[in-house]
Amino acid sequence: xxxxxRVVVTGMGAVTPLGATAGATWDAMVxxxxxxxxxxxxxxxxxxxxxxxEVSGFDASAHFDKRDARRMDRFAQxxxxxxxxxxADSGLDITAQPRRVGVVFGSGLGGVATIADQVGVLATxxxxxxxxxxVPMMIPNMVAGQLAIETGATGPTSCTVTACAASASAIAxxxxxxxxxxxDAAVAxxxxxxxxxxxxxxxxxxxxLSTRNDDPATASRPxxxxxxxxxxxxxxxxxxxxxxxxxxRRGATVLAELxxxxxxxxxxxxxxxxxxxxxxxxxxxxALDDAAINADEVGYLNAHGTSTxxxxxxxxxxxxxxxxxGVPVSSTKSMTGHLLGAAGxxxxxxxxxxxxxxxxxxxxxxxxxDPMFDIDLVTGEARDSHATxxxxxxxxxxxxxxxxxLRRA
Numbered sequence: 001x002x003x004x005x006r007v008v009v010t011g012m013g014a015v016t017p018l019g020a021t022a023g024a025t026w027d028a029m030v031x032x033x034x035x036x037x038x039x040x041x042x043x044x045x046x047x048x049x050x051x052x053x054e055v056s057g058f059d060a061s062a063h064f065d066k067r068d069a070r071r072m073d074r075f076a077q078x079x080x081x082x083x084x085x086x087x088a089d090s091g092l093d094i095t096a097q098p099r100r101v102g103v104v105f106g107s108g109l110g111g112v113a114t115i116a117d118q119v120g121v122l123a124t125x126x127x128x129x130x131x132x133x134x135v136p137m138m139i140p141n142m143v144a145g146q147l148a149i150e151t152g153a154t155g156p157t158s159c160t161v162t163a164c165a166a167s168a169s170a171i172a173x174x175x176x177x178x179x180x181x182x183x184d185a186a187v188a189x190x191x192x193x194x195x196x197x198x199x200x201x202x203x204x205x206x207x208x209l210s211t212r213n214d215d216p217a218t219a220s221r222p223x224x225x226x227x228x229x230x231x232x233x234x235x236x237x238x239x240x241x242x243x244x245x246x247x248x249r250r251g252a253t254v255l256a257e258l259x260x261x262x263x264x265x266x267x268x269x270x271x272x273x274x275x276x277x278x279x280x281x282x283x284x285x286x287a288l289d290d291a292a293i294n295a296d297e298v299g300y301l302n303a304h305g306t307s308t309x310x311x312x313x314x315x316x317x318x319x320x321x322x323x324x325x326g327v328p329v330s331s332t333k334s335m336t337g338h339l340l341g342a343a344g345x346x347x348x349x350x351x352x353x354x355x356x357x358x359x360x361x362x363x364x365x366x367x368x369x370d371p372m373f374d375i376d377l378v379t380g381e382a383r384d385s386h387a388t389x390x391x392x393x394x395x396x397x398x399x400x401x402x403x404x405x406l407r408r409a
Contacts, residue, residue, distance in 0.1 A: 007175045007259075008409070010252040011090025011240035012349050013082040013189075016336055017053035017233055021085060025346070026353045029332055029361035030382045034217040036231050036337050041195035049200055049209045051216040053233030053337025055193075071133045072146070073111030078236035078342070079143035079191030080150070087151065090240035091252060092185055094151045102155035102183040103144045104174040105238070106166030106190035108341035108396070110140030113196050140341075143191060143236075155183040161341075163396030164304075166190045167237065168344025168404055172261040174241050184246040189238030192340035203232055206271065208308060220338075221365035222305035222331035223312050223377050230306040233337030237345035239352075254409040256352040259389075260291025266399030273314040279401045280318035284391065287403035288322075291389075295323050299387025300360050302347045304395045305331025306338055315393060316373040328385065330378040334364045344394035348404055351390035355408040360385045 014021060017035025018028035028035070035053045044050040060069040060077050063084075069077065083105070087094070094101045114137040121129050136142055141159035148157045156177055160169035167190025174188035194200075203209050210229040212219035220231045247254055264286065266279035273279065288295060301323060304315055319329060332350050333339075339346055354360050359382050366379040392404045 005179050005181065006244035006257060007178050007241050008244045008247050008257050009239050009255045009352055010092065010242045010247050011086040012255065012352065013085025013089060014237040014346055014349055015055055015058065015078045015082045016235040016339065016346055017055055018336055022349055029335055029350060030359055032335065032362050032364045032381060034335050034364060036216045036219055038216060042197055047197060047200055047204065049204045049211055050213045051219055051231060052195060053231050054195055055234055071137065073114045073137045074193040075107060075111060075191045076143050076146065078193055078234065079105060079189065080147060082191065082236035083147050083187050083189060083238040086238040086240050087187060092240055094153050098152045098154045100155055100184040101153040102174060102177050102186035103148045103153050103157045104160065104170040104186060104188045105144040105147065106160035106162065106170040106341050107140040107143065108163045108166050108192050109194050111138035112194055112199060114138050116196050116198050147187060162400040163398055164340050164343055165394040165396035165400040165402045166341035166344065168392065168394035168402035171239065171241065171345065171348060171404060172263065172402055175258050175261060178241060178243050185240060185242040187238055187240055189236065189345040190341040191236030192342050193234040194232060194340065195234055200232060210307065218365045220307045220334045222303065222307045222334050222363055223316065223369055223373055224366045225368045225370045227307045227309065227312060229308055231337035233339045235339040235342045235346065237342050237349060239345065239348060256355055256409050257407045258404065259293065259407045260287050260405040262286025262290055262403045264401045266401065268399055271397045272310055273395060275314060277314040277318035279399060280315055280393065280395060281322050283401035283403040284318060284322040287391065287405045291405040293389055293405060298323055298327050298389050298391055299385060300351065300354055300390040301327055301329045302351050302390065302392045303329050303331045304393040305333050307333065311395065313372065316375050320374050325374045326376055328360050328378050328383060329375045330361055330363045332361055344392065344402065347392045351392045351406045354385065355387060355390055355406060358385050
């Protein structure tokens, strides 16, 4: 452990339903503001779910020229804007040593909106009208590829597609690139945008979504006894991770240290978590072991906390077993909705900010904590904190589990 290259965070960026930047998103979290509302991206009439957590006011033309914007799916636009903010925030000059900078960016669904649109083009206008940019617009790795092109980073460039754990997986992989000495810095994160009837209908058919159409702002209620599903959202988020000595030599501001991570597979079901929480427990324990940190040192857990019956139950069980009942827990998905492949990076940023500012964001909309859970759920309002270590859980369909461990700088 003592000889291992240490990984720190030097930049953050986000575009979420709560704000156009990482700072605005954090401020909204602390204030307990909901980003959920009626669907405006399309007419949801006839769908059983008509609410979502959309990024409002995002104007692609403010960030890209018209031609480039037309050649990018919305998920890529959101991811690139977030990544640009993270790089600018870090002050990292990628062009100085491009081979020593990597990019790892995840997505759960990639350019699914473009796919749906072009299927319609094929059906109604014929194959000659299908866009020649369909493939580069739909493949999930295109944020990583375009960010590397834009910044000149020529180190390892990769894409993680582990459903709703995608951006947490990306951050873990980027940290390993640094630990192994392959790079000195990397941009890591994720993005998704599935604001289209097909995706909303599909998740609704799975009975995964909340149907509180008449009260969108209170629909996402993780760990509440009356939770009835997650709220689909969209967004992008990124952090810059860097080898500690490299960051200090260039005078960077260290925001937090990424001291460990753990991953596991439930090996149980296509979409449902292991009911005993074994996979979640394994990821959390492996992360603590990797960080050489004891459970009693953890001062905050940002839960995956989707507001579904099964996920919240198994995660609460895992948290009780690994951390005990006294660790403060909150789910920022109560405010952001579920940002799918971007969720892990947004929640890592929430942990970083909680450690920096000594404040734990609340879980809103909780009227009665499920009596099955023995956890210290932070509800209603933000809570002052002296935490020096925070955990962030991310779980994805297919049984993918990732836990990140962050320590105050």
